[in-house]
Amino acid sequence: MTACFFLNLPLSSSSSTAFASHSNYQSPSSFPPLLTLISTQFSHLRTPRFSRQIRAASAAMEATQQGETTASASPMKLLFVEMGVGYDQHGQDVTSAAMRACRDAITSNSIPAFRRGSIPGVTFEQMKLEIKLGVPRVLQPSLDVEKVKSVFPYGEIVKVEVVDGGLICSSGVLVEEMGDKTDDCYIVNAAVYIGY
Numbered sequence: 715m716t717a718c719f720f721l722n723l724p725l726s727s728s729s730s731t732a733f734a735s736h737s738n739y740q741s742p743s744s745f746p747p748l749l750t751l752i753s754t755q756f757s758h759l760r761t762p763r764f765s766r767q768i769r770a771a772s773a774a775m776e777a778t779q780q781g782e783t784t785a786s787a788s789p790m791k792l793l794f795v796e797m798g799v800g801y802d803q804h805g806q807d808v809t810s811a812a813m814r815a816c817r818d819a820i821t822s823n824s825i826p827a828f829r830r831g832s833i834p835g836v837t838f839e840q841m842k843l844e845i846k847l848g849v850p851r852v853l854q855p856s857l858d859v860e861k862v863k864s865v866f867p868y869g870e871i872v873k874v875e876v877v878d879g880g881l882i883c884s885s886g887v888l889v890e891e892m893g894d895k896t897d898d899c900y901i902v903n904a905a906v907y908i909g910y
Contacts, residue, residue: 790842790909804892815904841869848879848903
């Protein structure tokens with residue numbers, strides 16, 4: 715199939731006369747059917763791009779709706795978010811770093827509202843916790859989540875989520891007496907969500 719494209723270029727008087735005298739010359743009034751034919755023949759070439767955009771927009775809307783459904787079905791009503799950072803400079807124990815991060819998040823806070831019954835209709839036993847830990851991916855398999863949970867003195871832990879995060883960096887020194895195998899320092903971030 716041969717496609718013909720028309721350019722709106724100025725022609726000299728001699729070239730326009732020669733073009734007009736050509737036996738296959740069609741007047742501009744015959745262009746619309748030709749353009750209709752071309753657009754009909756090639757319409758399938760531009761459809762996928764627009765349909766991909768429509769599919770992407772539709773998928774984004776579905777994800778947003780699912781996120782709203784998940785948020786509304788949350789197992790607790792959120793009151794506080796506490797954040798902390800924990801380090802293990804010697805011994806290369808990511809669980810120790812995670813426990814320190816959780817302690818850092820909770821030890822500088824006091825929440826008497828639960829014990830004193832300041833939240834109407836909510837008892838101390840209804841306190842719930844969700845824990846989110848940012849741990850370097852390569853260290854996640856060696857994380858002992860049960861040990862991390864032991865940091866929290868009260869409250870029902872309804873969820874522990876481990877995501878890619880934290881850091882592995884050099885402590886600057888390898889101290890064999892402290893259990894170092896390398897000079898790596900492990901850093902973990904913690905977010906503790908408290909509600910009922």
